[in-house]
Amino acid sequence: MSDVAESELSVFPEGFQFPEGFLIGASTSAHQTEGGNTNSDWWALETLEPSPLAEPSGDACDSYNRWDQDMDLAAAAGLNSYRFSVEWARVEPEDGEFSGPAIEHYRLMVAGAKQRGLKPVLTLHHFTNPLWFAQRGGWLAPDSSEKFARYAAALAPVIDEGAVAVVTINEPNMGAIMHRVMSGAASLGTGLGGLLPLPDPAVSAKLIEAHHVVAAQLRSRHNGLPVGWSVANQSVQWVAGGQEQAENYREAIEDIFVRAAVGDDFIGVQAYTRTVIGPNGKIDQGGRTTITGWEFYPQALADSIRHVAQLLPNVPQLVTENGIATADDSERIEYTSQALAGLGEAMAEGAAVRGYLHWSLLDNYEWGHWGPTFGLISVDRKTFQRTAKPSLAWLGRLARTTTS
Numbered sequence: 001m002s003d004v005a006e007s008e009l010s011v012f013p014e015g016f017q018f019p020e021g022f023l024i025g026a027s028t029s030a031h032q033t034e035g036g037n038t039n040s041d042w043w044a045l046e047t048l049e050p051s052p053l054a055e056p057s058g059d060a061c062d063s064y065n066r067w068d069q070d071m072d073l074a075a076a077a078g079l080n081s082y083r084f085s086v087e088w089a090r091v092e093p094e095d096g097e098f099s100g101p102a103i104e105h106y107r108l109m110v111a112g113a114k115q116r117g118l119k120p121v122l123t124l125h126h127f128t129n130p131l132w133f134a135q136r137g138g139w140l141a142p143d144s145s146e147k148f149a150r151y152a153a154a155l156a157p158v159i160d161e162g163a164v165a166v167v168t169i170n171e172p173n174m175g176a177i178m179h180r181v182m183s184g185a186a187s188l189g190t191g192l193g194g195l196l197p198l199p200d201p202a203v204s205a206k207l208i209e210a211h212h213v214v215a216a217q218l219r220s221r222h223n224g225l226p227v228g229w230s231v232a233n234q235s236v237q238w239v240a241g242g243q244e245q246a247e248n249y250r251e252a253i254e255d256i257f258v259r260a261a262v263g264d265d266f267i268g269v270q271a272y273t274r275t276v277i278g279p280n281g282k283i284d285q286g287g288r289t290t291i292t293g294w295e296f297y298p299q300a301l302a303d304s305i306r307h308v309a310q311l312l313p314n315v316p317q318l319v320t321e322n323g324i325a326t327a328d329d330s331e332r333i334e335y336t337s338q339a340l341a342g343l344g345e346a347m348a349e350g351a352a353v354r355g356y357l358h359w360s361l362l363d364n365y366e367w368g369h370w371g372p373t374f375g376l377i378s379v380d381r382k383t384f385q386r387t388a389k390p391s392l393a394w395l396g397r398l399a400r401t402t403t404s
């Protein structure tokens, strides 16, 4: 691609180098890519008749069988890291019944990433729950932390194969909101003035407890393993008359989860866009938007990094997600260039950032529909053939030239 070098130069000055060991890679999650995740609460929701979701995940990207192709493409482009998740519903399809083959599958994935020069970042929980866990109350069940800890213990062979970092729970703040939505207590459209419905504080508290229990367990069992969790960050802004509401909203939806990471080895930052709040709730900026309807706002990443650095000055950050749903791949490069430039500025001001993992490696199942394409690689929905987009070569080249 002829404009790769040109776009790249516009991100960082020539010769720019990230600190040694900086990760540049991409992220996926199991349910969104593997296909056939039949024992999970999401699968149950997708296959309800009628389902509140527009489309099911079905065979997804068939990555349960084709993960080696995904990793081959990522590594060939030059990425040095890959974040993926383990599907709890596969590892423990029934309460207390563990699947040896599923554990072996994920161990092989960690080994396969390492063989290709991709440092594996492992997520233990990415939105989906085993159906049995959901049916007994999900995170609200009194012993939910113990169940999660038992599952995490069963993953020892996977982690010990060489995960470079473990994210216990992906976006607990969105998970807490989903809990309300799944239990019928809220719909995604009922938030104040277009804001997201606030998480149920009881669910938030149980998620924080589960993270603390499992993080402590992992640290004691896996010497030196960096453990953290990843939070959905937005750039929350306000105009006159909106400050109090904006700060309260950010506190309940984001900041309590960020603060819960105090003492962790890192915090995962995941930022895509911004929310601007006025006296009457969310203010639609009316500008350029992406396929998900979110405002095109790459500065969200730097804003989030700065905000997290203020709340948690002593915890290093790892950008575990950032990206854009667009059918125009040059727009993906444009968005990501600006996001990365902002990341570089925040680092120059002192933020301790250890890596950047783009969302997503693949065009995958976007929680209810297939329309929003976040991928660096497209996937044919019938043949599952993968086609790398120019943005993959672009990000891989950036990784090769700025990291060591």
Ligand code: BGC
Pocket (backbone or CB within 6 Å): 029, 032, 170, 171, 174, 232, 270, 321, 359, 366, 367, 374
């Ligand atoms: C989630 C991903 C999701 C992405 C884009 C994050 O909230 O962790 O699973 O696909 O954002 O919506």
